Amino acid sequence: MLTVIKTIFYLGPLIFGLGFVAPLSAQIISAAGWALPFGLTPLIAGLIIGGGLGFIAQIRGTWI
Amino acid sequence: MSPTQDLTQMTEAELLRMEREIAARHINKFPYFAVFWAFSNFVVWLSLWPLVFMGVIPLWLGFIIASLNITLSYLPSHEAQHDIIAKPGSPLRWLNQLVGHISTIPLVLPYRVAKYTHMEHHKHANDPDKDPDYATHADGPLSAIWRSLYYRQPRADGGLNAYGAALERIGRPDIVLDGVIYQLIHFGILFALAWSGYAIEAALLWWLPRHIALTYIQFYLSWAPHHPGNESGRYRDTRSFRSILGNIGSLGMQYHIVHHLHPRIPLYRTPQAYWEMKPILEARGCNVHEL
Numbered sequence: 001m002l003t004v005i006k007t008i009f010y011l012g013p014l015i016f017g018l019g020f021v022a023p024l025s026a027q028i029i030s031a032a033g034w035a036l037p038f039g040l041t042p043l044i045a046g047l048i049i050g051g052g053l054g055f056i057a058q059i060r061g062t063w064i
Numbered sequence: 065m066s067p068t069q070d071l072t073q074m075t076e077a078e079l080l081r082m083e084r085e086i087a088a089r090h091i092n093k094f095p096y097f098a099v100f101w102a103f104s105n106f107v108v109w110l111s112l113w114p115l116v117f118m119g120v121i122p123l124w125l126g127f128i129i130a131s132l133n134i135t136l137s138y139l140p141s142h143e144a145q146h147d148i149i150a151k152p153g154s155p156l157r158w159l160n161q162l163v164g165h166i167s168t169i170p171l172v173l174p175y176r177v178a179k180y181t182h183m184e185h186h187k188h189a190n191d192p193d194k195d196p197d198y199a200t201h202a203d204g205p206l207s208a209i210w211r212s213l214y215y216r217q218p219r220a221d222g223g224l225n226a227y228g229a230a231l232e233r234i235g236r237p238d239i240v241l242d243g244v245i246y247q248l249i250h251f252g253i254l255f256a257l258a259w260s261g262y263a264i265e266a267a268l269l270w271w272l273p274r275h276i277a278l279t280y281i282q283f284y285l286s287w288a289p290h291h292p293g294n295e296s297g298r299y300r301d302t303r304s305f306r307s308i309l310g311n312i313g314s315l316g317m318q319y320h321i322v323h324h325l326h327p328r329i330p331l332y333r334t335p336q337a338y339w340e341m342k343p344i345l346e347a348r349g350c351n352v353h354e355l
Contacts, residue, residue, distance in 0.1 A: 020266075
């Protein structure tokens with residue numbers, strides 16, 4: 001159990017990126033009515049943004 | 065005693081006796097407003113969710129109110145941490161603990177984590193190795209804000225991230241679990257709301273207001289009253305200061321030196337206690353020049 005919790009916290013930035021930033025980005029894109037290139041849906045764009053930012057934060061250990 | 069009276073000729077014992085007499089007049093006063101504040105602030109923050117979801121109030125208004133709510137959530141818990149509402153063993157002890165636990169839920173700060181680390185801060189204020197809040201020390205206000213954000217990052221070793229190490233050092237690693245549970249529930253709720261189509265609401269009613277509140281609280285409760293924070297000792301580790309936002313805007317921290325000297329004086333009595341004690345603090349060489 002402890003190992004699972006430590007792993008969750010270790011992967012925190014990536015999980016937060018996919019779990020929160022991705023749907024947040026998708027809903028902001030939808031609310032703003034932005035047209036996306038390459039036929040991307042807001043959700044796919046959100047996953048790219050959230051996953052990308054989360055991955056960078058995971059590597060760097062910081063979001064800023 | 066006049067606020068301008070010169071007491072520099074008095075002995076250590078006389079100064080201490082006078083200081084204690086003043087403190088005694090302000091201790092054991094029931095902080096009615098802090099109790100009302102704790103519950104009303106929490107209920108208002110909770111009510112924002114249905115009010116925004118049902119379109120009764122706009123999200124931008126909910127965001128502003130939530131930011132105020134979460135910023136104001138710490139202080140009632142702080143009164144409870146110092147047993148100001150009710151001491152251990154007294155009939156209203158349950159109320160003290162309830163206020164302590166309830167009020168910092170929006171801040172995602174468990175009461176026991178806050179209490180035990182705060183007691184360490186009082187014992188070791190400005191000690192780079194033992195003060196859990198030492199990471200908030202900074203050269204100036206902008207630097208203080210930046211450090212507050214910086215030390216909140218995933219792999220930073222200061223700020224709230226330092227609380228776990230402090231709890232382990234004092235032999236209470238069990239309390240770290242409170243923080244883990246709070247974090248898992250907090251992020252679980254955020255993720256569930258986000259994937260249910262309420263990500264913007266979750267961001268503006270909890271996630272962003274919490275970060276604004278943490279920055280504001282760390283600025284006014286930790287950085288400003290201890291700046292420059294390069295001395296330790298009962299009369300040297302804290303100061304009084306003049307805030308451009310006044311005493312209310314600075315969350316009552318202009319007179320924080322009184323709190324460090326006598327932590328059981330309720331927040332609402334610290335201004336009066338400060339002005340009564342000021343000649344003593346000046347005679348002690350305290351940093352009370354701004355106010």
